[in-house]
Amino acid sequence: MPQGVRVYYQEELEKLEASALGGLDMVSTALTRTMEAVERHDVELAEVVIADDDRIDGRYLEVHQSLITLLATQSPVATDLRLISALLHVLKSIERMGDQCVNVCKVLPLTGNYAPADPRMVELILKMGAQTKTLIAQAKRAFEERDVEMARDLVRRDDVVDELNRECFHLALEIGDDADTREWAMTMLLSARAIERVGDNAVDIGEQVAFVVTGLFREFEDASHPG
Amino acid sequence: MLKEQTPKISVRPEFQQAAPPRIKEKVFELNGIEVLYGGVSAVKDISMEIGHKEVTALIGPSGCGKSTLLRCLNRMNDLIPTAEVHGELLYHGEDLYGQRVDPVQVRKLIGMVFQKPNPFPKSIYDNVAFGPRVLGRKQGLDETVEKALRGAALWDEVKDRLEDNAFGLSGGQQQRLCIARCIAVEPDVILMDEPCSALDPISTGKIEDLMIELKERYSIVIVTHNMQQAARVSDRTAFLMVELDAEEHNRWGRLVEYDATEKVFTNPGDKRTEDYVSGKVG
Numbered sequence: 299m300p301q302g303v304r305v306y307y308q309e310e311l312e313k314l315e316a317s318a319l320g321g322l323d324m325v326s327t328a329l330t331r332t333m334e335a336v337e338r339h340d341v342e343l344a345e346v347v348i349a350d351d352d353r354i355d356g357r358y359l360e361v362h363q364s365l366i367t368l369l370a371t372q373s374p375v376a377t378d379l380r381l382i383s384a385l386l387h388v389l390k391s392i393e394r395m396g397d398q399c400v401n402v403c404k405v406l407p408l409t410g411n412y413a414p415a416d417p418r419m420v421e422l423i424l425k426m427g428a429q430t431k432t433l434i435a436q437a438k439r440a441f442e443e444r445d446v447e448m449a450r451d452l453v454r455r456d457d458v459v460d461e462l463n464r465e466c467f468h469l470a471l472e473i474g475d476d477a478d479t480r481e482w483a484m485t486m487l488l489s490a491r492a493i494e495r496v497g498d499n500a501v502d503i504g505e506q507v508a509f510v511v512t513g514l515f516r517e518f519e520d521a522s523h524p525g
Numbered sequence: 526m527l528k529e530q531t532p533k534i535s536v537r538p539e540f541q542q543a544a545p546p547r548i549k550e551k552v553f554e555l556n557g558i559e560v561l562y563g564g565v566s567a568v569k570d571i572s573m574e575i576g577h578k579e580v581t582a583l584i585g586p587s588g589c590g591k592s593t594l595l596r597c598l599n600r601m602n603d604l605i606p607t608a609e610v611h612g613e614l615l616y617h618g619e620d621l622y623g624q625r626v627d628p629v630q631v632r633k634l635i636g637m638v639f640q641k642p643n644p645f646p647k648s649i650y651d652n653v654a655f656g657p658r659v660l661g662r663k664q665g666l667d668e669t670v671e672k673a674l675r676g677a678a679l680w681d682e683v684k685d686r687l688e689d690n691a692f693g694l695s696g697g698q699q700q701r702l703c704i705a706r707c708i709a710v711e712p713d714v715i716l717m718d719e720p721c722s723a724l725d726p727i728s729t730g731k732i733e734d735l736m737i738e739l740k741e742r743y744s745i746v747i748v749t750h751n752m753q754q755a756a757r758v759s760d761r762t763a764f765l766m767v768e769l770d771a772e773e774h775n776r777w778g779r780l781v782e783y784d785a786t787e788k789v790f791t792n793p794g795d796k797r798t799e800d801y802v803s804g805k806v807g
Contacts, residue, residue, distance in 0.1 A: 304804050373753055375790045376799045513792030 307372045311381065314364050318385045321357045321392040322438040322503075326431055328354065328399040329496065333427035335406055336489065337420060344403035354396035358389050365389075380513060384506035388441065391499040395434070398492040398499075405485050416479070419469050419486050426462045426493045429455065433500035440507045449504035453518045459497040466490040546785060548576040548761075551617075552714060552744040553598060558612035560593050560602060567593045568778040571612070573763060580736055580745045582759035582786065584752065586801065589765040590778025591748040595716050598746060599635035600628045633660065636707035640719040642699035644691035644706070649674075649683050652691045652702055656710040669709055676742075677705035678735050697728020704735065708743070715739065717747040721754065733758050752802055755786065762789040764798045 328347050335344040365382050368374065374382055409415075433455050440448040467490075470483040501518060509515045553575040560567045568590035575581050575598075583591040593602070600621065602608040614621045621631060633656075644652050653670040662669070670687070674680040679701040683694070691702055700720060707715055717736075721729040736745055736758045749755050755762050763783040769776050782789065782798040793799045800806045 303806065308805075375752065375756065375802050376793050378803055379791060 304372075307368070310364070310368060311374075311378060314361055314368070315381065315385060317357065317364075318361045318389050318392070319438050319441055321354060321361075321389065322395075322434050324354050324357065325392055325395040325399070325496075326434050328396055329427055329431055329434070329493075332399045332402050333424055335403060336423055336427070339406070339409070339415070341407050344406045347403045348400050351396045351400045355393060358393040362386065362389055377510070380510050384441075384510045387506050388503050391502045395496045395499045398496045401492040402489040405488050409482050409485050410478075415482070416469070416473060419466060419473070419483065422462050422466050422469065423486060423490055423493065426459050426466075426490060426497075429459050429462065430493055430497045430500070433459070433497050437500040437503040437507075440504055441510075444507065444511050446508050446511050449507035450518060452501045452504040456497045456501050459494055463490050463494040548574050548579070550577040551575065551615075552577040553621075553746075554613075554615040554618075555597075556613040556615075558594070558597060558610065558614055560590070560597060561609045561611070562593075562605065563607040564609075565775060566777040568765070569768075571765075571778075571780050573780060573783050575744065575746060576761065577744050578740055578742070579760040580740050580747060580758050582755035582762045583746065583748045583765065584750075584755050584762060584801070585765035585778065585781075586767060586806075587750075588776065588778070589767045591765055592718050593778070594765070595637075595718055595746060595748050598714070598716055599637055600631050601637065603628050633710050634712055635714040635716060636710065636712040637716040637718065638700070638703050638707055638720050640722050642696055642703050642723070644694070644699050644702050647691060648688045649691050649694070649702060650687040653705050653709045656706060660710060673705040673709035674702075676708050676739070677701045678731060678738070679705055695728070697724050697731060700724060700728065700732060701735065704732075704739075708739070712743065714744045714746065717745065719748055719750060722750065729754070752790075752804070756790045759786045762786045764789065764793075764795075764801060766797055766801065 328350060331343055331347045331350075334340060335347065365385055369382060372378075433452055436448060436452055436455065439445070440452070466487055470480075470487050473479055473483045505515065505518055508518075551574045555571050555573050555575075558571040559569045571594060583594060585591050596602045597610055597614060598621075602610060610622060616631075616635070620626070645655060647655070650670055653673050654666050657666060657669050671680060671684075674683060679698060682698060683689075683702075691699065694702060700723075704715070704720075721732050724732065733754065736747070739745060740760075747755075747759065761784065764781045765778045766781050767776050768779045782793060782795045784794065788794075789798060790802055793802060797806075
């Protein structure tokens with residue numbers, strides 16, 4: 299409970315942070331369902347994920363509007379200003395993560411009712427999903443605790459997701475000459491790519507943690523100039 | 526979760542703040558300035574440099590000594606019999622309080638605009654011409670008045686009624702007239718003590734725009750209670766706060782943080798500055 303002056307403003311800001319980060323829990327649920335849908339080839343569950351994305355979008359719009367109102371009415375500065383700026387970025391990342399789950403669920407029916415599933419590919423994607431879920435949880439905790447080291451550690455965890463994604467790619471290359479199988483593999487690669495992007499979004503949130511704490515924005519890793 | 530407790534972390538080199546831009550040319554250099562009224566300190570241990578042709582804002586809660594410090598810069602405290610100024614105050618490298626320095630010359634070079642517009646009960650023209658006349662100017666007064674009024678962004682509003690009484694102007698116009706009166710004697714520095722506190726937002730906006738124009742030619746030091754004004758117009762901001770002695774009998778102002786304005790308002794180095802600029806303490 300904030301003390302001192304501007305109590306309403308402080309309470310409102312706390313509430314909005316909790317609400318924005320709560321979006322990560324929604325994404326985590328969406329990802330869990332998405333992985334179940336992939337594992338069981340459950341098209342109906344995939345449709346639930348697609349429909350439920352409106353809730354994530356709604357959270358985005360609601361918190362975004364409230365943050366804009368706070369900017370307009372409270373003239374935040376210093377840490378508060380950095381926090382609001384970071385939350386606007388975090389919201390966008392969350393909204394994109396939700397969309398990536400939708401992307402996986404949308405391509406699932408394309409693999410047909412009796413998909414020629416290669417269990418190795420499905421297993422790799424499920425591993426990616428599980429690892430990405432830990433990234434989402436860690437990004438949330440790092441933000442809540444303003445822990446830059448924990449945020450930086452997201453890069454290490456994301457490297458695991460990236461490596462699994464590469465394995466999916468190599469598997470797709472050697473999956474065989476059958477046209478249906480190749481088509482299935484290509485579709486699954488789209489799913490793997492979407493999950494890999496969710497991991498990247500979690501790292502983006504980590505970068506915002508560092509911004510809130512230090513006041514400087516730096517990418518943890520520069521994708522265009524890897525070093 | 527908002528941070529009452531700032532996390533203890535070691536910041537990696539890539540996250541270290543860039544050093545603020547250095548002051549290229551100093552107009553003032555204060556070394557250990559202390560001002561006393563009747564033997565009691567009003568401000569203590571003020572050491573800072575003020576940049577030439579920059580806007581420097583002094584902010585802080587009431588009673589922290591902002592106005593006292595501002596008044597040191599053109600020896601206005603000399604007019605208060607019980608006031609004493611200790612420490613070194615250099616103006617372009619010369620001791621402002623040196624024995625041979627003429628305070629009247631100091632106030633010509635370092636003009637001041639006050640909280641409440643204070644035009645003389647004279648015409649608009651005579652208000653602006655007052656300073657040059659006192660300094661013995663007789664030729665070219667019309668040009669001087671026009672130039673000063675243009676400089677204060679007031680010419681277009683008053684050019685057809687220069688002989689009208691200045692009291693007929695609006696508050697915002699009166700304040701700009703006072704700025705015109707100040708710049709008519711071609712000062713080097715303009716000190717402003719809460720120049721917009723009695724003005725509406727439109728007039729405030731005009732004065733703020735004017736400050737940004739004036740800094741092309743003058744150094745400006747402004748005392749303001751309006752955080753956003755300091756953020757909008759100044760290049761550097763100094764935050765002062767009140768300090769109490771152990772018995773809590775005596776209080777004086779002390780400089781807590783002095784940095785580029787952008788830094789002070791986005792990532793201040795001191796928790797006390799953060800709390801003040803965020804409005805969490807008064």
